[in-house]
Amino acid sequence: MNKTGGTIVEPTIFELSSPGRLGVRMPASDVPETALPQKNFLRSELPLPELAEVDVVRHYMRLSKFNYSVDGGFYPLGSCTMKYNPKINEDTCRYPGFLYTHPLQPIETVQGNLALVYELQEWLKEISGFAGITLQPAAGAHGEFAGVLIMHAYHKSRNDTKRTKMLIPDAAHGTNPASAGLLGMSVVTIPSDARGNVDLKALEAACDDTVVGMMLTNPNTLGMFDENIEKVVKLVHDCGGLMYGDGANLNALLGIVRPGDLGFDVMHFNLHKTFSVPHGGGGPGSGPVGVSAQLADFLPAPLVGVVEEAEDDVPPLYGFVTPKHTIGRMKAFHGHFGGGLVRAYTYIAMHGPDGLKDISQYAVLNANYLQARLRDTYKIPYDRICMHEFVAEGQFEGSDVRALDIAKRLMDYNFHPPTNYFPLIVHEALMIEPTETENKDTLDRFADALIKIAEEAKSQPDLLHNAPSTTEFGRMDEVKAARELVLCCWLPENYETMK
Amino acid sequence: MTFIPISPNERDAMLKTVGVKSLDDLFDAIPKKHRFPKLDLPPALTEMEAAAHLSEMAQTNENVREHMISFLGAGAYNHYVPSVVDHMLRRGEFYTAYTPYQPEISQGTLQAIFEYQSLMTNLTGMEVSNASHYDGATATAEAVSLAYAQFRGKRKKIVISPTVHPQYREVIQTYSQGMGLEKVGDDESANAEAGPEALMSHVDESTMLVVVQYPDFFGRIHDYTKLIEDAHAKGALVCIVANPTALIMLKTPAEMGADIVVGEAQPFGIPLWYGGPYLGFFTTKKSYVHKMAGRLIGETVDSRGQRAYVLTLTAREQHIKRERATSNICTNQGLLALASALYMSTLGKTGLQQVANLCYQKAHYAASELSKIDGCDLCFDEPFFHEFVLCCPKPASEVNEYLLEHGIFGGYDLGQDYSSLQNHLLIAVTEMNSKQEIDTLVEVLKEMSHE
Ligand SMILES: Cc1ncc(COP(=O)(O)O)c(C=O)c1O
Numbered sequence: 005m006n007k008t009g010g011t012i013v014e015p016t017i018f019e020l021s022s023p024g025r026l027g028v029r030m031p032a033s034d035v036p037e038t039a040l041p042q043k044n045f046l047r048s049e050l051p052l053p054e055l056a057e058v059d060v061v062r063h064y065m066r067l068s069k070f071n072y073s074v075d076g077g078f079y080p081l082g083s084c085t086m087k088y089n090p091k092i093n094e095d096t097c098r099y100p101g102f103l104y105t106h107p108l109q110p111i112e113t114v115q116g117n118l119a120l121v122y123e124l125q126e127w128l129k130e131i132s133g134f135a136g137i138t139l140q141p142a143a144g145a146h147g148e149f150a151g152v153l154i155m156h157a158y159h160k161s162r163n164d165t166k167r168t169k170m171l172i173p174d175a176a177h178g179t180n181p182a183s184a185g186l187l188g189m190s191v192v193t194i195p196s197d198a199r200g201n202v203d204l205k206a207l208e209a210a211c212d213d214t215v216v217g218m219m220l221t222n223p224n225t226l227g228m229f230d231e232n233i234e235k236v237v238k239l240v241h242d243c244g245g246l247m248y249g250d251g252a253n254l255n256a257l258l259g260i261v262r263p264g265d266l267g268f269d270v271m272h273f274n275l276h277k278t279f280s281v282p283h284g285g286g287g288p289g290s291g292p293v294g295v296s297a298q299l300a301d302f303l304p305a306p307l308v309g310v311v312e313e314a315e316d317d318v319p320p321l322y323g324f325v326t327p328k329h330t331i332g333r334m335k336a337f338h339g340h341f342g343g344g345l346v347r348a349y350t351y352i353a354m355h356g357p358d359g360l361k362d363i364s365q366y367a368v369l370n371a372n373y374l375q376a377r378l379r380d381t382y383k384i385p386y387d388r389i390c391m392h393e394f395v396a397e398g399q400f401e402g403s404d405v406r407a408l409d410i411a412k413r414l415m416d417y418n419f420h421p422p423t424n425y426f427p428l429i430v431h432e433a434l435m436i437e438p439t440e441t442e443n444k445d446t447l448d449r450f451a452d453a454l455i456k457i458a459e460e461a462k463s464q465p466d467l468l469h470n471a472p473s474t475t476e477f478g479r480m481d482e483v484k485a486a487r488e489l490v491l492c493c494w495l496p497e498n499y500e501t502m503k
Numbered sequence: 504m505t506f507i508p509i510s511p512n513e514r515d516a517m518l519k520t521v522g523v524k525s526l527d528d529l530f531d532a533i534p535k536k537h538r539f540p541k542l543d544l545p546p547a548l549t550e551m552e553a554a555a556h557l558s559e560m561a562q563t564n565e566n567v568r569e570h571m572i573s574f575l576g577a578g579a580y581n582h583y584v585p586s587v588v589d590h591m592l593r594r595g596e597f598y599t600a601y602t603p604y605q606p607e608i609s610q611g612t613l614q615a616i617f618e619y620q621s622l623m624t625n626l627t628g629m630e631v632s633n634a635s636h637y638d639g640a641t642a643t644a645e646a647v648s649l650a651y652a653q654f655r656g657k658r659k660k661i662v663i664s665p666t667v668h669p670q671y672r673e674v675i676q677t678y679s680q681g682m683g684l685e686k687v688g689d690d691e692s693a694n695a696e697a698g699p700e701a702l703m704s705h706v707d708e709s710t711m712l713v714v715v716q717y718p719d720f721f722g723r724i725h726d727y728t729k730l731i732e733d734a735h736a737k738g739a740l741v742c743i744v745a746n747p748t749a750l751i752m753l754k755t756p757a758e759m760g761a762d763i764v765v766g767e768a769q770p771f772g773i774p775l776w777y778g779g780p781y782l783g784f785f786t787t788k789k790s791y792v793h794k795m796a797g798r799l800i801g802e803t804v805d806s807r808g809q810r811a812y813v814l815t816l817t818a819r820e821q822h823i824k825r826e827r828a829t830s831n832i833c834t835n836q837g838l839l840a841l842a843s844a845l846y847m848s849t850l851g852k853t854g855l856q857q858v859a860n861l862c863y864q865k866a867h868y869a870a871s872e873l874s875k876i877d878g879c880d881l882c883f884d885e886p887f888f889h890e891f892v893l894c895c896p897k898p899a900s901e902v903n904e905y906l907l908e909h910g911i912f913g914g915y916d917l918g919q920d921y922s923s924l925q926n927h928l929l930i931a932v933t934e935m936n937s938k939q940e941i942d943t944l945v946e947v948l949k950e951m952s953h954e
Contacts, residue, residue, distance in 0.1 A: 007802060008802045008803055008804055008810060008811050009804065009810075010803075010804035010805070010808055010810030010811065011808055011809050011810050012810050013810065014610075014614060014810075015617045016614070016617070016618055016621070017844070017848050018618070018620075018621060018623075021851075023850070025714070026849055026851065026853055026854070027560075027585075027848070027850050027851035027853070027854050028585040028587070028850050028851075028854050029853070030583075030850075030854060030857035030859065031861075032936075033747065033860070033861055033864045033865070034937060034938040035864050035865055035867075035938050035941070036694075036868060037864060037867035038864055038867035038868065038871070039863075040752070041724060041753075041886040042886075043596055043605055044726065044754070045724055045726065045752060045753060045754055045886060046752060046754060047750070047752065047753055047754050047755050049623045050855070050856065051849055052622065052625055052847060052851065052852045052855065053613055053622075053627065053847075053851060053852065054850075054851045054852050054853065055848055055851055056890050057585075057587055057849060059844070060587055060591075060848045061587060061590075061591070061851050063848075064591045064594075064615070064800040064845065065544070065591075065594075067581040067610070067611040067614055068591075068594045068596035068597055068611050069596065069611065070608075070610035070611040070614070071596040071597065071600045071609055071610070071611035071612055072600060072605070072608035072609065073595050073596045073597070073599040073600040073645070074595070074599035074600070075595025075596065075599045075601075076595065076596060079600075079601075079603060081581060081604075084601055086601060087506075088506055088600075088747075089548075089598075089599055090505075090506060092550050092553060092554060094879055095892045096553070096554065096557040096558075096561075097560035098589075099557060099558055099562075100561065100566055100568060100569060101558075101560070101561025101562050101563070101564040101566050102561050102564075102776065102777065103566075103774040103775065103776060104566035104567050104569070104581075104774065104775055105565075105566050105567070105775060105777045106573060106575045106579055106580075106581065106775050106777070106778075106912065107566050107579050107775070107777055107778030107779075107914055108577055108579070109565070109567075109571075109575065109912060110907060110912075112909075113564065113565040113571070113912075114564050114565075114777065115563050115564070116559075116560040116561055116562065116563030116564040117564055117777045118561075119560060119563070120557075120560055127544055130542055130543055130544055131542060133540070133542070140635035142638065142641070142779070142780065142836075143637065143832075143833065143834040143835070144833065144834060145821070145831045145832055145833045145834070146637060146832075148831065149535055149678075152558060153677065153680060153778075156680070156681075160904065164782065170834070172874075174588050175801070176826075177822075178820070178821040178822035178823070178825050178828070179821050179822075179831045179833050180614075181825040181826035182820075182821035182824070182826060182830070182831035184826060184830075185825070185826035185827060185828065186678075186830075186831060187680065187681035188681040189681075189824040189826075190826075191825070191829040195744075196753030207538055212943070226846070228532075229530075229532040229533060230532075231532050231917065233534065234534055259540070259542055260533060260538065260539065261530075261533045261534070261537050261538055261539075262528055262537065262540050265537045265540065266534070266537060267598050275942065276834065281600050282598045282602075282838075283598075283599065283600065283601035283602075283834075283837075284597075284598050284601075284605065284737055284836075284837045284838030284839075285597055285598065285600045285601065285603065285609075285611075285612040285615075285837040285838055286602040286612065286616075286798065286834060286836075286838075287602075287635070287638075287780075287834040287835045287836045287838065287839075288600060288635070288780035288835075288836045288837075288838060288839060289781075289834040290780075304677070304781065331677060331678055331680075332673055332674075332676055332677035333640075333670060333673040333674050333676075334636050334641075334674065334677060335637055335638050335640050335641050335674060335779075336578055336639060336640035336668070336670040336671060336767070336778070336781075337578075337579065337638075337670070337777075337778025337779055338777065338778045338780075339778070339779055340779045340780040341776055341777040341778055341779050341780075342774065342776030342777060342779065342780065343779070343780040343839075344774065344779070344780060344840075346557070349557070349807070350553055350557060352544070353545070353547075353548050353553050353557075354547055354548050354549070354553050355504055355505060355547050356544055356545060356546045356548075356551065357541070357542035357543075357544045357546075357549030358547070359505055359547045360542065360544070361542075362507060365526040365529070366507045366509060366514075366526075366562070368529045368530070369509075369514065369517055369518070369521070369526060369529065370509075370517075372521040372523075372529060373517040374523055375521075376520045376521050376522070377520065380668075388532075389521075389523070389529055389531070389532065390645060390660055405504055411605070412607065415542075415605070415607055415608055420605065420608065421605055427711070428669065440507050440856070441506050441507065441508065442508070443508040443509055443513070444509060444516070444517060451732065455526050457906075466737075466909070469811075470806075472607050472608075475607050475608055475726060476607075476610065477606070477607045477608075477610055477805045477807070477809060477811050478607065478805040478806035478807045478809075479607065479805060479806045480606045480607070480803055480805050480806075480811055480813045481803045481804050481806075482803065482813055482815070484517075484803045484804065485801040485802065485803035485812075485813045485815040486801070486815050486816055488801075488802075488803075489544045489789075489792070489801060489816075490801055490802035490803075490804075491617075491620060491624075491631045491632070491792070491799060491800070491801055491815075492617070492620050492621035492624045492625075492630075492631065492632065493618070493621045493802075494621070494625065495618070495625075
């Protein structure tokens with residue numbers, strides 16, 4: 005069935021189905037048969053596809069070829085840290101001892117898992133300068149929610165109930181205000197100054213005894229490290245507020261500075277950005293949260309701790325502990341253990357302190373190199389040494405070419421486009437984050453392509469308006485998708501009698 | 504320098520282009536006294552050393568394939584995953600891409616997730632599915648947010664069955680702290696053993712949502728049709744937390760009239776992995792789609808007239824709505840949605856039915872043999888699928904200790920969550936449990952009851 009009327013490039017799994025075709029089969033039952041429940045408890049039909057194994061493999065192979073990926077090429081998607089994901093991670097996270105352990109096993113039988121979680125907690129504390137940490141949250145936004153709940157619980161525990169305002173810079177990611185909104189807080193937007201720092205005057209004016217805290221991304225989404233960070237932290241603390249750090253940009257700071265040392269009280273990590281957990285086509289991620297000592301009692305439960313100290317030759321016994329004033333549980337079981345924590349652990353173990361510093365130094369070098377190469381062609385509205393990413397304007401005087409057109413044209417040059425239209429404070433934003441895992445040749449080819457595209461924007465703007473033209477698919481009719489709202493497909497109506 | 508492909512010469516040339524002398528000079532904006540901390544971390548391992556070290560950690564565990572016989576379920580199930588699933592997941596084109604913001608070069612992910620949405624709607628009988636949630640518990644909490652948004656905060660009561668997974672109820676508690684909800688139905692005094700009728704007395708004109716589980720946490724199959732009719736008569740919505748393996752066999756929640764069907768799709772192609780990452784599914788009626796959280800993929804055409812797929816109705820989401828969004832979710836469980844689509848496709852209708860039937864048959868054989876043991880009884884008379892409650896002659900914690908000594912994870916000790924069920928084990932049986940394993944469990948329990 006083809007509701008929207010386009011020609012079919014790859015049939016859906018439902019269209020590929022044929023009545024009676026068998027896939028992987030299960031063994032026969034080895035127990036005496038029991039009658040099924042009465043008919044009124046059973047479903048009457050199961051309208052799911054029927055395919056052979058080879059049909060499935062070919063279908064997904066064809067689909068995979070429609071995807072751009074980090075393994076396939078340069079993916080400078082700002083704010084997302086699309087670094088190369090080491091292949092060894094894919095092996096370690098599938099060791100049988102990790103794959104086949106049930107979350108409710110007795111702790112004595114999963115000491116390997118618990119030791120890994122415990123050590124990773126300790127490592128992330130050391131890297132970030134925080135006193136306590138939870139690895140439970142499933143992604144960055146989930147960690148933000150946990151962090152905001154912790155801030156809320158802290159004020160409440162002090163009977164400081166008039167605090168309802170969250171200060172959030174105008175450059176912030178949408179998840180920041182959305183997280184504060186989940187607790188009914190009102191969001192006060194703080195502007196940025198001409199150098200891309202928090203506007204101190206505006207911040208000072210907003211600071212009063214109704215402030216829960218401030219959610220700050222630093223380096224911010226312009227890629228700028230706030231030059232007044234200590235003043236910002238002091239203003240917020242002086243009015244009794246807490247500092248939340250959005251750690252999405254931690255790839256700039258490993259071994260460079262610890263957010264905890266700067267006075268941040270809470271921060272989420274994105275293990276799928278900084279610590280090489282692959283992005284999976286949109287997750288799973290992992291979003292641990294670090295907190296200062298005064299907030300440690302509010303962390304989500306349970307945490308992994310030492311429940312019996314080590315003795316002579318006997319290693320410690322790891323188990324679960326519940327913080328005294330916990331905000332509760334963020335999800336079932338213990339966080340994204342296999343797909344998240346094991347990969348991040350492997351990655352940190354292979355870097356050590358010097359290797360981690362290398363990551364951030366080269367991530368920052370690569371971004372600055374690209375910025376330097378593009379500066380004469382694209383306007384860089386906040387032009388100073390950047391951290392791991394920078395934002396350029398995707399528009400030219402006297403031209404109707406937009407950032408979107410430039411992004412689409414980059415696909416014709418075989419690159420994934422940068423993030424566009426974010427942060428909201430830059431017109432026609434192109435947010436470029438190369439990461440440390442790209443070599444100079446790639447960066448040069450990318451800069452050359454962007455410079456060429458700027459020329460094309462003047463000489464042949466339709467090349468950009470109509471881009472991409474070399475990819476398998478062209479631009480999409482997004483309005484049609486939203487208007488017709490075809491959100492699923494089914495087996496054909498005459499399915500049982502066909503073929 | 505493990506994964507950094509830049510030579511010293513290239514580095515120097517790049518520094519020159521940037522206009523600084525050294526890498527350290529790039530960090531002048533950082534307060535000097537905190538710049539370049541010495542991190543106290545173990546020295547770097549090579550790949551070979553890291554592989555050995557992690558392998559050793561993994562081997563410290565007792566796992567349910569190589570060492571232990573397991574009857575643990577309670578929200579995470581040991582199923583066979585066809586080989587194809589992981590082979591396809593390991594394609595870099597899938598696992599090293601991100602959220603398909605650029606549809607022209609992301610049709611692989613987009614079509615695969617569209618197909619996942621379609622598989623889930625066909626399985627539950629509902630009209631729409633989102634692209635995924637973090638897990639079953641957070642999907643359930645998001646159902647509460649949907650209902651809250653639907654009534655614009657004017658109805659504030661939710662009725663939760665005490666036989667919804669205890670951890671899911673905890674997560675609802677955490678998530679709803681900003682809503683000022685009244686929660687009833689699952690407090691300490693509630694009779695956990697009662698059926699769905701018992702909930703009805705709580706439902707009134709201020710009720711926004713009723714949450715029940717199917718099969719319930721004790722494994723029982725209830726027909727919720729009557730409960731849903733009654734709840735609808737009071738204007739409330741009903742959310743069913745469902746097990747996908749059970750749905751292969753059982754009457755669909757849609758047939759019972761459910762408004763929202765959520766659950767944990769880990770049983771569909773995702774390893775136990777010590778609890779995560781798993782896959783929350785979320786399906787509902789089309790009329791609630793604008794209040795639904797999470798990503799959504801819709802069909803359209805491209806500029807060349809080809810059928811294609813895009814992220815749609817994004818105006819619901821945090822990057823547009825910001826503080827007014829009903830959810831803050833951004834990154835979800837993309838790769839695991841692909842895993843479950845692969846699982847459903849590879850087994851297909853017949854293979855899935857075989858899995859469901861094996862679970863049912865083996866669980867019933869186990870229940871019937873266990874109930875013959877002196878002092879052991881099945882706790883409930885209602886029909887069940889692949890999980891049931893065994894009432895033992897001793898506290899379940901002691902029974903489990905005894906079984907552990909014999910290489911068996913006996914089941915989930917319900918006394919941890921229900922003070923009246925101290926002697927009760929929740930036992931799950933899947934296609935992975937052979938008759939011999941079940942017989943071993945029975946033998947060991949017999950020995951115990953004779954001691
Ligand atoms: C700055 C920033 N904050 C928060 C998030 C949210 O993280 P996640 O997508 O893991 O929920 C993102 C990522 O998308 C981000 O770029």
